[in-house]
Amino acid sequence: MAAPNNCRFLETHEWARKDGDTIVVGITEHAVSQLGELVFCKFSKKAGDRVSARQPFGEIESVKAVSDLNAPVNGVVVEVNNSVPDALHLVQQDPYNSGWMLRVKPDAKSGYEELMDAAAYEKHAAEEH
Amino acid sequence: MTASPDLKKTALAEIHERLGAKMVDFGGWYMPVQYAPILEEAKIVRTRCGLFDLSHMGRVRITGPDREKYVDSIATNHVAAMKQGDVRYSFFCHANGGTIDDLLIYKYDDAVYLVINAGNTPKDLAHMRAHVKNYQIHLEDQTDTWQMLALQGPSSERILQKLTKIPLHEIKYYKHRGHGVNGVANAWVSRTGYTGEDGFEVYVPRSEYASLWNAVLEAGREFGIAPIGLGARDTLRLEAGMPLYGHELADDINPMEAGLDFAIKFAEGKNFLGREALLRAKEHACRRLVGLRAESKRVPRQGYNVYSPGGGSIGFVCSGTPSPTLNANIGTAYVATEFSAVGTKLEIDMRGTREPAVVVPIPFYKRAK
Numbered sequence A: 001m002a003a004p005n006n007c008r009f010l011e012t013h014e015w016a017r018k019d020g021d022t023i024v025v026g027i028t029e030h031a032v033s034q035l036g037e038l039v040f041c042k043f044s045k046k047a048g049d050r051v052s053a054r055q056p057f058g059e060i061e062s063v064k065a066v067s068d069l070n071a072p073v074n075g076v077v078v079e080v081n082n083s084v085p086d087a088l089h090l091v092q093q094d095p096y097n098s099g100w101m102l103r104v105k106p107d108a109k110s111g112y113e114e115l116m117d118a119a120a121y122e123k124h125a126a127e128e129h
Numbered sequence B: 001m002t003a004s005p006d007l008k009k010t011a012l013a014e015i016h017e018r019l020g021a022k023m024v025d026f027g028g029w030y031m032p033v034q035y036a037p038i039l040e041e042a043k044i045v046r047t048r049c050g051l052f053d054l055s056h057m058g059r060v061r062i063t064g065p066d067r068e069k070y071v072d073s074i075a076t077n078h079v080a081a082m083k084q085g086d087v088r089y090s091f092f093c094h095a096n097g098g099t100i101d102d103l104l105i106y107k108y109d110d111a112v113y114l115v116i117n118a119g120n121t122p123k124d125l126a127h128m129r130a131h132v133k134n135y136q137i138h139l140e141d142q143t144d145t146w147q148m149l150a151l152q153g154p155s156s157e158r159i160l161q162k163l164t165k166i167p168l169h170e171i172k173y174y175k176h177r178g179h180g181v182n183g184v185a186n187a188w189v190s191r192t193g194y195t196g197e198d199g200f201e202v203y204v205p206r207s208e209y210a211s212l213w214n215a216v217l218e219a220g221r222e223f224g225i226a227p228i229g230l231g232a233r234d235t236l237r238l239e240a241g242m243p244l245y246g247h248e249l250a251d252d253i254n255p256m257e258a259g260l261d262f263a264i265k266f267a268e269g270k271n272f273l274g275r276e277a278l279l280r281a282k283e284h285a286c287r288r289l290v291g292l293r294a295e296s297k298r299v300p301r302q303g304y305n306v307y308s309p310g311g312g313s314i315g316f317v318c319s320g321t322p323s324p325t326l327n328a329n330i331g332t333a334y335v336a337t338e339f340s341a342v343g344t345k346l347e348i349d350m351r352g353t354r355e356p357a358v359v360v361p362i363p364f365y366k367r368a369k
Helices: A027-033 A088-094 A119-126 B014-016 B036-049 B069-073 B118-130 B154-160 B207-224 B230-239 B277-284
Strands: A014-019 A022-027 A038-043 A057-063 A067-072 A074-081 A102-106 B022-026 B029-034 B050-053 B058-063 B087-093 B099-107 B112-116 B136-140 B147-152 B176-178 B188-190 B199-205 B286-296 B305-307 B312-325 B328-336 B343-349 B353-360
Touching: A038 A067, A038 A088, A074 B014, B014 B022, B014 B029, B014 B207, B029 B230, B029 B343, B050 B069, B058 B069, B058 B118, B099 B312, B112 B118, B118 B136, B118 B277, B147 B154, B147 B207, B154 B199, B154 B207, B176 B343, B199 B207, B230 B312, B230 B328, B286 B312, B312 B343, B328 B343, B328 B353
Parallel strands: none
Antiparallel strands: A014 A022, A022 A102, A038 A057, A057 A067, A074 A102, B022 B029, B050 B147, B058 B112, B058 B136, B087 B099, B099 B112, B147 B199, B176 B188, B188 B199, B286 B328, B286 B353, B305 B312, B305 B343, B312 B328, B343 B353
16 A cells, blocks of 8 residues: 655645645545544535644544544645545545545645655554554 | 554464454454454344454353352352353442443353453453452463354354254353364353354364364355454444443443343342442432434444533443444443433534434344344
8 A cells, every 4th residue: 555656644644745836635545444434524624714734624434433634734725525525435445536635725834845755654654553 | 553562362363364354452452353344244244144253352260169159259140040051141340339340151060151351351350369268169261271253143053053063053042052163072152142143152272263263264155254353343232232341331330220130130148249239229320321323424432422402411422333234323321310211312422513312222233033
């Protein structure tokens, strides 16, 4: 389960990927595998809201656990993937593409560069278990 | 996870890994939580047969002339009234009625056999040893020397019968019988389980365990058997309304509050630890265990507060799960007695949002006989 090289990662298993002047956010395949079958997802932020790095933008729930979704970067939400809460299989099956969650216009100090690269994240994920 | 050297292992740890299980630390044991999606595993048990490694559970064999009097002095069920071949559910309680553990008692002509919870085994053994007093007994901890597995689900009898000459159809629910399974002369079986389905638990010496596990999987292939992890086991036991220590039962919860009076016997001459407190609790329980069906997409979780609609806190959630059999999110909770009637509308605080729920009967699920 390789983490994609074009993403950066937060310790709590969210990814961020530059896309033009925005940053797309979701959760990693490792997170999906650890959570197991997803049953509920809710975003507490909508377009226009500010998000801060390491602060929650929603919750995701599986059969056995519920977790916060944490923003990897500082910025303003420009778009939320509203398909996800009613189609959790998007996250389950394709977390890096159709299962994306937020599109953020990053602040000048977004924190993106401080996030882990794919190699560091894979090491982090392996050490947690 | 990879096994930390501190974790105890059953004889199947490598087999679970090879079967692709997700392994977790469960009560200090390196155990499979799932081999496949949890809700799919639960459905296999309800419709076909699931195979469970239960060797993490504590197994204690008690012999000696005072064995029954001794167990009757610390357990709530009545060993002296049991017959050879009987199995009974029971508790160890503190003097104040709080629950030390829940357990199964198996009666033999020459022994009393106890199966206790994995995470409570050290605590239970210390408790048992502290109450030996002048009883002439011998306690043998067989947790490491014997192992046990369970077949659960409608095909269990047909699968296990392929491996034993014991006439399984003669064993009624909550009875045990020997001997001989898969060529192991001293193996024995009980018609027991923790899923709400028909099924058996099989007990064998550790050296014979892996080959028994593989033989059951092979014998069950034509019936669609699958290995099942502790995740689905928790969902299945909750649907069946069976308590789990650390959730519905705890040191500060007595089994009367849990509605488990059937396993507490106030027979004459049976004076057990916790008797007076449990008698008082029988007369006056200020909270009761109830079943809840959540009217939301979210799952009740242990520790969530329960409220009267628009009002104050009246209880707390013990366990919760999506129920694949009922197609609803269900849970158990202790609530103030006046809110415990079936049909009462309540609210559960699910991480800051009050979601509606309704009191429903326990068990949530009963198999068709």
